[in-house]
Amino acid sequence: MGTRKPCPSVAREVFLMSIPTKSAPTRRAVLQAGAALAGLVAAPSVLRAQTKELVVGGAASHKPWVEGIVIPAFEKKYNCKVIFEGTKSLVNLEKMQKNKGSQYLSVVQMDDPVMILAVKEGLLDPLTAAKVPNLADLVSGAVHMDGMWANYLQPWLGIAINTNAVKTPPTSWADLFDPKYKGRIIIPSPQNTEGLPLIFAAASLATGSSLEAAQKEADAGFKKLASLKPNLLTIYTQMPQAFNLLEQGEALMIGPAMSSYVSERKAAGAPIDLIAPKEGVFAMPSGIAVVKGAPQQDLAFAYVNELLSAPLQEKLVGPTASLGANKLTPKPAGLPADLKVIQIDWANVAAERNNWVSRWDRDMAL
Template identity: 30%
Template sequence: MAGCGNNGNNANGGNTSSPSSSSAEPAATPSAAASPGKLVVTSFGGAYEETQKQFIKEFEQEYNAKVEVVTLYSADALAKIRAEKGNQSIDVVQFSGGQEAVAAKEDLIMKLDSTKLTNLNSLYNSALDSNGYAPAYAFDALGIIYNEEEIKTPPTSWKDLWNPDYKGSVGLIDISNSFGLQFILAAAKMNGGDESNIQPGLDEIKKLIPSAAAIVKSTPEVGNLFAQGEVTIAAYDAGYAFTFRKQGQPIKFVSPVEGAIGTFISAQVVNGSQNADLAAKFVDFLLRADIQKRFAEANGYAPTNKSVELSADLQAVMPYGEEAVNKMVRLNSDLVNTNKATWTEQWNKLISK
């Protein structure tokens, strides 16, 4: 699902393959991963990983453990545990693009004993995995971001992007950016389509193009358009609304009444881990309210633990609370990946007219 530029804050920020070099420690050998009290876990690099490393130090102290972090984005992490099936070097793998569904089908990750997840009952229903795999520990979402100084009445629906009052100031995102693709799907679902039929979304966006200030591909371009006042509203990511607001821009995030498009970030225990019990404790650690609160404050990802209380300023830039969280739409990642090339051709024809 990733497809846009990554500022280091966002796990779903556009990289499907990992950096060629990393400050993370090198991957452990299988024998090292199997050592008592030792875990090898993946993370996404950048500020995301640096924040997790701070929490990991606490986990190490609490459980007298040693945790080694390997930088792997979701697609690469899936490829690695697939290649190492039967001889795994990784104990806990993190996914942000729906890869856990593929990993489960291929028997690459383990179902967890719910009685050992002490925080499970504190989670929103939408965070739970109905098949018994690890739940999501963080949410990201595509919704509406807007300049609160320019738009006094907050938008409430995807349909508000077509409001004539915003003509000339709408930011439209290219399909090569994952958030642009998600918006097309949101428009499709709003008009009777879905992941098998995106045409209603393309038809609706055709009507929106005259209102667009620009069609852009990258997050820096989106940020610049808001900063320069050329764009006042766009369908974009909550994580970047957090980033823009930290930069001093008067940006707010809204979960549309139809439901924001959700990104469900999870940490899964790899099938074949020799430290599965400790790995499950690590998963449970990420579900704790205190850990999720600090993660939201540092990186802008919404908590999946419903007991987490956040400041009004943070609530303004993420899906927060029972209603917004449980209405989030989970896309069929298999269909998205299967159809993306065809959709890209359709999109390119649309915007070239």
């Protein structure tokens, strides 16, 4: 939007009023009046230049808490204006690609798999301890690819149950395979990011290895998953439809299930809950990064640093049903203090995902 200039008639009046009327105007008076007029025309652009504005691209679903909690606190502290553009991670990636060399986004909040693509195209500016001091306080595995991005919050994956129908909650990922749940289990496809960790959980059950180590044992995971097929009601790619079946009692469990979505449905009155298996829960990615060539670069790094701070994360973990990435952030109410959180190797996922999806389509068809 261009600078709005005074209309010609107003400008002329200002010009005439600034010239003495009792005598013919002197050359000096005319020059002074001209300078005053120029100042009037230029003032809006000067004021606009003094206004610091930061544009952040993130998920549309994040808009309520970003605009309700994060932005007011940040604007007050840094005396600036923050604009949040809510959309999908891939759309934010496209924006950065199209504007390479003349970016208008300064910060992006995107899923980790999309962050990897952004790194490959040279679209991100590394986070350093000097620019983002709170990096030092993050949990292990929350900083990726030598600081190209970091996780600020971690929604977690557990097993969702219908509380009306399941009186004895599951305690282990192995409960999904129990024959007593024949035809009553729903799982996500690995086309959905939340579907991938089921491969790792199955591999851990098959090999006896930890959930961390099992991420490299996908073959064993697929072989174990074949024994889950009799228990399956359906495999979903659309989360709302799957949860409708759970809430109606046609399904008894969904696993893995996302904490943020379960919390939202539970708050709306749905008879569901999310269980943390004893082997551990998987942390889902909520990444944040600074765009390379970002406008207001100092503000951009400051925004990232604030999102990585324990005080701000403490305000967010409840509304987002997530774990904080800062080690000093308390866990949300209701979770065990000794909860084991498994970080996913997203570089390994990026390298193998297409193969896993193809094998899934071949081996897991119902």
